[in-house]
Amino acid sequence: MIHPALRPLRCPVCVAPLADPAGSAGPAGPAGAVRCAAGHSFDVERSGYLNLRTGRARRVSGDTAEMVQARVDFLGRGHYAPLTARLVQLATAQAVEGNPPGAPEVVLEIGAGTAHHLAAVVDAAPRRFGIAVDVSKYALRRAARAHPRIGAVAFDVVDRWPLPDASVDVLLDVFAPRDLAEMRRLLRPGGTLLLVTPGEGHLAELREPLGLVGVQPGKRERLADELSGRFDRLAAETLTRTLRLGVDEAVDVALMGPTGHHTGRPELHRRLVAAWPPGRATLDVTASFVLHRATVGPTAAQR
């Protein structure tokens, strides 16, 4: 059975709607499949996500099991709760034009990881349904179980996104790859994009000991320029918090970023212990997020 939240999705080959064919594969195979009218077929994996990967995208694997576990542990301790709460507020503040009160609202998260933020946004209003997109099977397994009104789907953001024009009310992207043209195409008039990128001070205290890559100066302004070319009503704000982290938590937050693709936990742990202030159980670490909010104007024709 395809999850109800995933009904807006289209065939990534021919963009026709996808229907649930009856029956499922054998015990070792996928849990089921969906098919378009032209017969293109896609697996619903046993762990619960719909696999719409085609061609090159099948080779992109996204976050590893170790990175996803670090994300589960770190977010589960509430370290990024202020960011999640602000995303819920911003998503709720938007009013989508042409969407009658009480109509279902589609919230799409790109590079959703474990769907931690998406679950909070969806949970805030009973009419919201969430679509969690990722390429990591480890993340998708978690995302598929994150909330009863969330469905998880695998596709690569470098491909055309398999959703119709103007089909999404709120689009989230938190520290994840993006495609502003596709984001603009998918949002309904009145819909909102919430895009979160690291602020300049993000994890500054861990950069040297762990060899983390810093944020390029001027990144915020460049992204604001790119957004202003495509969206209406732009706003940006910075959210900064001091996190008090033990060694394992500091390793977790490092593993959640690009470093996790090339350096494993034992090496990060070794580096951090070597640089840790003697006699201290915790280290104060800056978390800094830039939240960009962009809204799609009344109608594309009027712009």
Ligand SMILES: C[S@@+](CC[C@H](N)C(=O)[O-])C[C@H]1O[C@@H](n2cnc3c(N)ncnc32)[C@H](O)[C@@H]1O
């Ligand atoms: C830094 S994590 C952010 C996860 C989530 N947004 C959060 O804040 O908890 C980036 C996510 O993007 C996914 N990702 C990387 N490349 C991708 C691609 N080409 N298409 C879709 N997702 C991708 C990764 O697997 C990972 O889960």
Ligand SMILES: [Zn+2]
């Ligand atoms: Zn098709």
